[in-house]
Amino acid sequence: QPTEERNNIPAFTPSQKKRLEALLMPEEVIPDPSENLNFQELESSLVNRRKKDIVKIYEDDRENQLGKIERIITKFFVDRGFLEIKSPILIPIEYIERMGITEDKELFEQVFKVDKNMCLRPMLAPGLYNHLRKFDKVLPDPIRIFEIGPCYRKESDGSQHLEEFTMLNFCQMGSMCTRKTLENLIDELLEFMDIEYEIVSDNCHVYGATIDVLHKDMELASAVVGPIPKDADWGITKPWIGAGFGLERLLKVMHNYKNIRRASRSESYYNGITTNL
């Protein structure tokens, strides 16, 4: 059933519109039906454009955008004195409880459990806490570490949430752990990525008072100025600052995607281009 019928020109059905939207890149628009292109002509012209886009990547660059942004941000933090961490993705459920995410908290319901005692990490904080505690006996002050990698949460809202996403979490412990240092790091990163943002203060189950980084209505990151009471449960006794960013949200902003899915680990999109061609 056409959604619209005007001057005898059939408009697109909802499923045709959906198909065209998947084929369009963010800067493109569905042509006005009065231009009198029928669906088949339009679809096949867009399919050809998208094939050319993927062929161009294959010939010129061949880098996956999620892999590439991880490499770029890794270099950014390594260059600024942060140690690169790669900790387990499959973690003990006990870590979730120790993060203060007890059964009554919203995030508790979002955790993917695996077997009896394990789960997919919903955040990078437990692994970073453990590294900070161990490195406190090893590294000179201040300690700066970061991790980039997969995180998992059960979500319902679609356009800016994925169940499988990629988190960046950087933190510093010891000297100079001020809100100013934290905001400078966030500013330097987002300047470097050429992403506009504003900082607002918010409240969070796990950390208490948090600083959120927004782009328009979308949260790019939550940041914390420690210390916080829960540190004691992780054997942490020094001041710290830290922030967690979603890499797919950064890609969504950079490429102006309507839906975060284009930026995700996916079989349906390659570098934001539909692979259903």
Next chain:
Amino acid sequence: QPTEERNNIPAFTPSQKKRLEALLMPEEVIPDPSENLNFQELESSLVNRRKKDIVKIYEDDRENQLGKIERIITKFFVDRGFLEIKSPILIPIEYIERMGITEDKELFEQVFKVDKNMCLRPMLAPGLYNHLRKFDKVLPDPIRIFEIGPCYRKESDGSQHLEEFTMLNFCQMGSMCTRKTLENLIDELLEFMDIEYEIVSDNCHVYGATIDVLHKDMELASAVVGPIPKDADWGITKPWIGAGFGLERLLKVMHNYKNIRRASRSESYYNGITTNL
């Protein structure tokens, strides 16, 4: 209880030996007890050496070895015309069945299930199959793609198996999909990594006849010259070749680790150095 007592010099207990082994790097040896160093002196001298090793990484390089080997191998394949893929790690269980891994197969028992219909991928093949099928309509012949990322298997044997490991899988579909091309790619990669190997033929549940790449007694990779009957279940109709390597096994060989755990995503080791200091 000392394991050995000689000339009145107490030898090390099993737990002391274990601690010293964790503190030693592969090139080092536990000193002869007749050198008359007691456990506490030895432990504290090794702890200091390991702290210095980590501080040196923090000051000079700051790259995680697992992250770094992923980046090096990514560049290797991108430079040789392979497209970088990042597909979901959390996949439908249906993919496992479609890979021919039915309930009667050993690998079936090794899969970590998540909720009712999902599991952690034990291999990269399903995602690559789906990309090959889709790109067959898009990319020029031959199609060359690869992925590097986490895979999960329940394992019992410890010294060369991890439950969470990192697979590299590269493949080519279309022209020139010969055993010669495959062996040349394997040879070029392992030459580049400076790793000695030999190739032997083997049999495998999923693929039938396979080519294994060994370093001494350890399998580094399994490789396949397609086509194989199961291709039809993935909509693949052209010849292909491919190989899957474990990155932690490559690191184990490169750094001469006794146990693969030193090379894994871990809170107990950083770049092969114990973090329990």
